[in-house]
Amino acid sequence: MAKTVLKTEGLTKHYGGIHALVDADFEVREGEHVAIVGDNGAGKSTFVRQITGVEQRTGGRIFFDGREVAFKGPLDAREAGMECVFQNLALADDLDVPANLFLGREKTLVNLGPFSILDKRAMRKATEEGLKRTGVRIPRLDFPIRRMSGGQRQGVAIARSATFASKLIIMDEPTAALGVQETAQVENIIRTLKAQGISLILISHNLRQVFDLADRIVVFRRGHIVANLRKEETDGSDIVAYITGVKTQNTAAAMM
Ligand SMILES: Nc1ncnc2c1ncn2[C@@H]1O[C@H](COP(=O)(O)OP(=O)(O)OP(=O)(O)O)[C@@H](O)[C@H]1O
């Protein structure tokens, strides 16, 4: 059986009295593509924010690439080999495409801390290669992100994750704001990542997409994981029954 890349045990997050995430046991294996589904407010993005260190968890443990981790933020996670495309994109509005791709890991000609000289040519070249490899089309690399459409921004964020990903990519609703063509493009990037053996967590409300792309489907409901199913052992109406609470695999959650 493939090695475990990410594992959470009892992962929990409270926002004051709101129990946004309760006791989540979750696992992704090497090369595996796992979808997370669930209604609005089910705790999916909260789960992602705890793993990537955007927020500090209330309780539970996180293991990544064979060791227990406590990332202080997404840069920390990226350094360890975990890339994330957040639902509300974390791009710098005033910077152009290459600067956004290399945010936090700029290439330098001379490295003198605050007086470093950025190697813009190398970053631009690597950006062009990254976009080519992922098939993301961006009309003008030198435009600041602020002047791009939602779909183009999403393209930049996805290209960034696919360019640097080494062990795990997390995409939180990557195609929610995209047109038909752009959605197909992102789905192709995901298939490429699968062929490259890179693990993925895909959060999506689009069940067609989930059944097309994922090996396994995990359902969140009201902060609890209520189902964890291999794609072959379930179907769309079964998943909807878990999302809406008609069915549950999790007795603790059922008592809520
Ligand atoms: N910073 C916060 N402070 C207080 N409550 C929060 C905060 N962030 C999220 N919540 C609450 O936690 C719950 C889970 O939210 P979360 O964003 O994880 O849902 P989601 O499953 O990602 O939903 P969606 O599909 O709409 O993106 C919601 O009830 C939400 O209101």
Ligand SMILES: [Mg+2]
């Ligand atoms: Mg969300």
